[in-house]
Amino acid sequence: MNKPLFIALDYDDQEKMWLFLNQLKDKQGLHVKLGMEMFYQYGPEIVRDLSAKGYQIFLDLKLHDIPNTVKRTAHQLAALGVYCTTVHALGGKQMIQAAKEGLIEGTPAGKPVPKLLAVTELTSISEEVLKNEQHCSLSLADEVKSLAHQAQEAGADGIICSPLEVKAMKNEFSDDFMFVTPGIRPKSYQKDDQARVATPAEARENGSTAIVVGRPITQAADPQQAYEEIFKDWSKNDAK
Numbered sequence: 001m002n003k004p005l006f007i008a009l010d011y012d013d014q015e016k017m018w019l020f021l022n023q024l025k026d027k028q029g030l031h032v033k034l035g036m037e038m039f040y041q042y043g044p045e046i047v048r049d050l051s052a053k054g055y056q057i058f059l060d061l062k063l064h065d066i067p068n069t070v071k072r073t074a075h076q077l078a079a080l081g082v083y084c085t086t087v088h089a090l091g092g093k094q095m096i097q098a099a100k101e102g103l104i105e106g107t108p109a110g111k112p113v114p115k116l117l118a119v120t121e122l123t124s125i126s127e128e129v130l131k132n133e134q135h136c137s138l139s140l141a142d143e144v145k146s147l148a149h150q151a152q153e154a155g156a157d158g159i160i161c162s163p164l165e166v167k168a169m170k171n172e173f174s175d176d177f178m179f180v181t182p183g184i185r186p187k188s189y190q191k192d193d194q195a196r197v198a199t200p201a202e203a204r205e206n207g208s209t210a211i212v213v214g215r216p217i218t219q220a221a222d223p224q225q226a227y228e229e230i231f232k233d234w235s236k237n238d239a240k
C-alpha cells in the first residue's frame with residue numbers, strides 16, 4: 001500500500017456515511033478510517049459491510065486497558081480483516097506487545113495480520129496541556145519520540161502522531177515503520193479541536209507514511225472536490 005490518505009468516517013448515523021461514500025468516485029480500494037463513534041453503534045457488521053464493498057479499513061478504536069484485556073480484544077478485531085488498528089502507546093510496552101500477540105493469534109490462516117499503530121500524544125494535545133494537565137516534563141516532540149521508541153520495541157508497526165513531529169524522528173526508525181498522521185488541515189481550513197496541524201503537502205515533506213483526514217473532506221460542500229484537492233496536495237511531489 002503506497003502512501004494512503006484515510007478518510008475519517010466520523011458519522012453518527014450509517015445512512016449519512018453511505019450517502020457521503022456514494023458521492024465519491026473510484027470507491028474500490030478507497031482508504032477509510034472507522035472510529036469509535038460508528039463502531040460502538042453498529043459493531044463489527046459495519047466493518048464487514050465496508051470491507052465487502054472493497055474499502056481498505058483503518059479501524060481506530062485506540063485500545064487502552066490492561067494487557068490481558070487488550071490482547072483478547074485485539075484477537076477479536078483481527079478476524080475482521082482490517083488493514084490496521086490502534087492502541088494508546090501510554091498503555092505501556094507490555095500492553096502494546098499483548099495487542100500484537102492478540103492480532104497475530106486472531107488472524108485467520110493465510111490472511112495478513114492487521115498493522116498495529118500506537119497513538120503517541122493525540123493531535124488535539126498542545127504543549128501547554130502536556131505540561132499542565134499531563135504533568136509531563138518532556139517537550140511534546142520528545143514525549144512523542146519516547147513513546148514511538150517504546151511502541152517499536154514492543155512490536156508495533158508504526159505510530160500515530162502529528163505531521164509536525166515526523167521529520168525529527170524518522171531517521172531513528174526502520175524504513176518500514178509507519179508514521180500515520182491525523183491533524184491534517186488545508187491552508188485555509190480552521191483547526192477545529194486539533195492543536196498540532198499541518199497541510200497535506202507538509203505532511204508529505206516531513207515524511208508521513210499516511211495521512212488521516214476527516215472534516216475537511218466529510219464536511220465539505222463538495223466532498224469529491226475536497227478529496228481530490230487534498231489528495232493532490234498530499235501526492236504532488238510523488239514524481240520527484
Ligand SMILES: O=c1ccn([C@@H]2O[C@H](COP(=O)(O)O)[C@@H](O)[C@H]2O)c(=O)[nH]1
Nearest residue numbers: 008035121122123182183212213214215
Ligand atoms: O491523535 C489523533 C488520533 C486520531 N485522530 C483521529 O483522526 C481523525 C481526524 O479528523 P479531522 O476531522 O480531520 O480532525 C478523527 O477521526 C480522530 O479521531 C486524531 O485526530 N488525532
